[in-house]
């Protein structure tokens with residue numbers, strides 16, 4: 167997911183390409199020849215320049231990175247190499263190869279690559295579930311997150327946080343519609359609702375809307391500075407990026423200053439039970455204060471706790487909200503889907519508020535959400551993998567310093583695996599014509615949460631959030647297009663997740 171987006175490079179590209187690329191290429195080429203490298207049999211890929219490799223071809227294409235990759239597949243096959251400066255990127259887009267890597271050879275492909283300097287700062291040198299190398303730190307942090315926060319029992323305990331967030335969402339939509347002639351932004355509101363749930367699970371302290379918005383703004387700023395830069399791929403250029411490096415530290419300090427007071431507030435509430443009447447009975451923070459990490463004697467520092475909390479908030483916010491945006495787009499495009507959803511909700515719950523417990527009794531809703539995650543996986547690349555030792559895949563070498571990327575739509579849009587994959591058709595699941603195991607245990611047909619050892623630990627919680635939010639939004643409002651005469655534009659853009667290029671606005675009508 168930390169793949170390069172051409173937009174993040176374009177401001178630098180014009181500045182640097184002509185002036186520096188070839189001079190620097192020559193210099194580093196001379197250096198690298200001295201050190202001598204073993205000839206590897208890497209997967210095929212477009213020819214590139216010495217040292218810079220394909221970096222500038224990607225940037226100059228003007229296409230989002232996922233689009234660039236999509237166009238490479240028919241030319242070079244299901245496993246492709248891109249040389250991105252000093253990084254070798256190997257992209258896998260075929261179900262069998264992905265299954266072989268993440269299941270059959272799962273242990274070998276379960277690590278993460280080295281970080282760029284910005285990510286090293288924000289991950290506290292890989293002290294997070296998602297960035298940790300495959301090993302003791304990862305095991306400890308992941309076990310803590312899964313067992314103490316994301317197990318089925320724990321999830322149930324946070325039901326009231328979800329109910330509250332859903333009520334807030336409905337109120338916000340009503341208020342926005344009232345102020346804008348019935349028109350609302352979909353992504354922004356969905357994002358806010360899911361962020362409220364995660365915030366309350368994470369910090370266990372009450373926050374007013376102003377504080378929620380402050381934390382949200384700060385998280386967005388972090389995501390912006392985490393966008394890859396040219397010097398991440400060509401470290402020799404780093405002297406030209408001192409301003410950006412300074413900015414990274416500013417944002418990191420701002421992140422710490424925003425979140426540490428919340429951490430301290432919770433610490434005080436735990437140390438003095440009963441002192442804070444608004445404190446929740448349990449939160450992710452509580453598990454972090456004294457988490458035991460194999461190979462470490464001390465508890466995490468405040469800076470490390472900031473990092474771990476941010477991971478929890480970031481992992482589940484944009485991903486879930488993105489799914490909702492595409493869902494509403496599809497319902498507007500095909501009003502029959504919306505009618506069938508609404509009829510199912512009414513048949514199942516009558517006049518009362520739809521609840522997460524009702525979801526399992528709604529096969530059509532389940533089919534819509536599954537088709538949504540097939541056709542619009544919120545991230546097109548799983549998080550970057552790396553091998554723990556030199557490996558082979560499809561007869562090619564996979565070196566330990568390569569970034570291994572899994573291109574998810576390559577699988578879920580594959581006409582060899584799906585009939586009519588281009589069509590958004592919940593009936594493929596509802597009528598049982600097709601099926602897939604989204605955990606990838608039985609095969610990789612659609613794996614929006616990845617698969618294998620690094621599969622998203624938030625899978626269960628995320629699917630509860632998507633089902634519940636969609637059901638509630640359809641129960642409360644009728645959704646139609648805005649502007650009314652226009653067709654929904656399903657173009658995509660990369661913004662951490664793959665969102666609608668023109669952020670979806672919809673007209674809502676409260677149900678009678």
Ligand code: HEM
Pocket residue numbers: 295296297308477478479481482483485486489543544545547548549550614615616617619620621622623624625627628629
């Ligand atoms: C619709 C919502 C979500 C989607 C589509 C999604 C997708 C993914 C994907 C594709 C990966 C990478 C798997 C791999 O490396 O092969 C991942 C990892 C991860 N996700 Fe999610 N995710 C979602 C929600 C969440 C939520 C709600 C949380 C927790 C609050 C979360 C936390 C994480 C973490 C910590 C990892 C790293 C796991 C590891 O490296 O061991 N995600 N997710």
